[in-house]
Amino acid sequence: MASMDNNRDEEEPFVAAAASVDNSETLRNHTKDVHILSSAFLLIFLAYGAAQNLETTLNTKDDMGTISLGILYVSFTFFSLIASSVVRFMGSKNAVLLGTSGYWLFIAANLKPTWYTMVPASLYLGFAASIIWVGQGTYLTSTARSQARDYHLHEGTVIGNFNGEFWGMFASHQFVGNLISLAILRNGTEGSTTGTTLLFTVFLCSMTLGTILVCFLSKRVDGGEEGPKDSSVSLYSSLTSLSKSVITPLLDVRMLLIIPLIAYSGLQQAFVWAEFTEKIATPALGVSGVGGSMAVYGAFDTICSLTAGRLTSGIFSITWIVSAGLFLQAVVFLWILLKYSLTSGVLGIVYPLLMAAMLGIGDGVINTQLSALLGILFKHDTEGAFAQLKVWQSASIAVVFFINPYISLQVMVEIMLAALFVAAGGFLDLSAAVFSNPLLNMSLPFTSLRHRLSWPLILYSATWTSLLTLTVAVASFSPEIAFVSTISSFSQGCEQEGTIRVPLDVPGEVMCLPAHLFKRSTVTDSIVSLLFAALVVAVSAWVVRAMGLWEDDEATL
Structure with missing residues (x-):
């Protein structure tokens, strides 16, 4: 027996070592x-x-x-x-x-x-x-x-x-x-x-x-995630569960207030991919320069994503970080709408790169903070919350790509500003509610919605009306899109039908651009902008009234 004990004692270090390995x-x-x-x-x-x-x-x-x-x-x-x-x-x-x-x-x-x-x-x-x-x-x-x-x-x-x-x-x-x-x-x-x-x-x-x-x-086997399931009942159950996870978050007022920000995050990405690259970066830098401008966009996106992630500690920090990102992007949109023009020399290169950097900062902080916000507010239904994130983001991106060929840059920027104001209003409204009552991290009762949505609707209407008034005033002096007005005087017929010739800094070299980049602002553009603004307010009011939330006057936070 003593011999067996000694052998066991001698083997134990080797077993422990093997386990360690x-x-x-x-x-x-x-x-x-x-x-x-x-x-x-x-x-x-x-x-x-x-x-x-x-x-x-x-x-x-x-x-x-x-x-x-x-x-x-x-x-x-x-x-x-x-x-x-x-x-x-x-x-x-x-x-x-x-x-x-x-x-x-x-x-x-x-x-x-x-x-x-x-x-x-x-x-x-x-x-x-x-x-x-x-x-x-x-x-x-x-x-x-x-x-x-x-x-x-x-x-x-x-x-x-x-x-x-x-x-x-x-x-x-x-x-x-x-x-x-x-x-x-x-x-x-x-x-x-x-x-x-x-x-x-x-x-x-x-x-x-x-x-x-x-x-x-x-291969991963945790939670039974790997391997095809043979049972059709299992697939049916998963489909039923998925449908619930997609629909249930829409019954939560917190999600209804976040969806405008989610949709805006998709819109601003699509704006960069479809509008900025084609109608701002290409005329200023050429097709080969699009990669450079987007490299700047990606670099600032990366840096700010990592930085914003490190700074995130709760709803308070998320509110300030998102607000800063939205402010920077609003500055870019107002710059394009009211002031930007294509120039020659160093400034003609610096301006698009600066815009790309500011848009990248906004994208980095918005997307990082959206993930954190959904994780904090929807701990018990994370899958459903992130399903909403992908659905609304991809849907808004698709909308931009489909309407892009049919509207001018001016109208697209106006739509972006309207969406930004709506997203900011809903997000700040939710943040204020959470600050005043931390229990709203878990739930936000429907009965308080009229009290909190009446003033954002008024704010959206007033802001959008002011923006359109300013736009009409600027358009009365310059009927063309701002950056187009600078270069349209140089336009000459290109050999390729339907394009416009733009001279470059190098003598004798030109760049031919599609004619739709030079669309003039028309009465139709203004009507479309007004209809879009009215639609935003009308849909918001309709949702509130349809859910039976407008009548409750007594509920407060």
């Missing part, structure tokens, strides 16, 4: 998966992000680029409603892997851009984008939970650290991808652009590497 290996595996996932998304989205920025400037024939992106985000909106069920059925790793195929096909379609290649690729990418993002969130959360469980760590801290690494690397895709496009694209003669085939080939190689990296991810 296993634990360290498990740690390396968990962190390795985060590194792989982050690197894969960087390689995939540096290609897609830069391609999306160029879509409206390269594929201008019949507005094919703009309409393709509109189709993409309509598809994204629809499939976001069922993406959770697809990911549960396939497993998170398989969903991410399948999702990469949509981005690969979209870039490949741009090598030969026709309606027959771009429309199917856009439709499929909408589906792929919906499942890759749900799969990414599921996989990253599962990885963090495994790390916390295996090493007895605080789950929230680990989730925060893993998300910090992922989003830090992901945010840099705009900077890296647009630097690549800046290095490869060159302005050709008479407005043409050279190097597009080489650029999209490089992007395909980058996406292929990202897809290969996804294959090396470990």
Whole structure:
């Protein structure tokens, strides 16, 4: 017996050592998966992000680029409603892997851009984008939970650290991808652009590497997330659960007050992709310079995303950070609407880059704080809250891409300002309610809504009326869009029908731009603006009245 005890004592250190080796290996595996996932998304989205920025400037024939992106985000909106069920059925790793195929096909379609290649690729990418993002969130959360469980760590801290690494690397895709496009694209003669085939080939190689990296991810089994389910009952149950998670948040007044900010976050992103790149950056910098301006946008977006995340501590900090971001973007929109004009020399380059930086700061803080806000206010229904985030964001992005070919830059900027004021009013109203009653973190009773929505409606109407009055006054002196008025006097007929010639600083060189960039402000534009403003106020009032909330005079916060 003594001999057996001695043998057991001698074996115990080796067992403990083996367990230690296993634990360290498990740690390396968990962190390795985060590194792989982050690197894969960087390689995939540096290609897609830069391609999306160029879509409206390269594929201008019949507005094919703009309409393709509109189709993409309509598809994204629809499939976001069922993406959770697809990911549960396939497993998170398989969903991410399948999702990469949509981005690969979209870039490949741009090598030969026709309606027959771009429309199917856009439709499929909408589906792929919906499942890759749900799969990414599921996989990253599962990885963090495994790390916390295996090493007895605080789950929230680990989730925060893993998300910090992922989003830090992901945010840099705009900077890296647009630097690549800046290095490869060159302005050709008479407005043409050279190097597009080489650029999209490089992007395909980058996406292929990202897809290969996804294959090396470990499978996750936490919570039964991996592996197809054979039972049709299970799929039906998940669909039923998903429908509830999508509808239930809409019955919460807090979500109704946040939705305008969510929709605005999508609108301002689409404005940069569809309007800023085509109608401000391209005339000032050329098609090859779009990559440079978007690299500046991405750099400031990345820095401010990381900084805002570090500064976030609760509703109070979120309120100030979001307000600062909205203020900067409002300054840019008012600048474009009332003052901006295309100039030559250094200022002609500095102004678009400064706008890109300010828009990037706003985008970085708004999107970072939206995620934090939803996480704080909807702890018991996070999935439903983030489903609303994707649905409203993608829907608003689709709207911009579809209406872009039919309205002038002036009207689009006016719409952005109106949406910004509505979003700010709803968000600040919610923040004030939470400050006055911290219990509203958990719920916000419907009975107080009239008291809090009556003054925002008046504020929206007054602000929008003042803005339109100022716009009409400016238009009476200059009937053209501000930045167009400076360069329209230089316009000459180009060889290509329907384009306008703009002289560059280099003697003898010109750039041909589509005629729709030079639309004059018309009475129709003013009518559209007024109708949009009236629609915003009318819909807000209708929602309040339809829900039976207008009649309660006694409820207060």
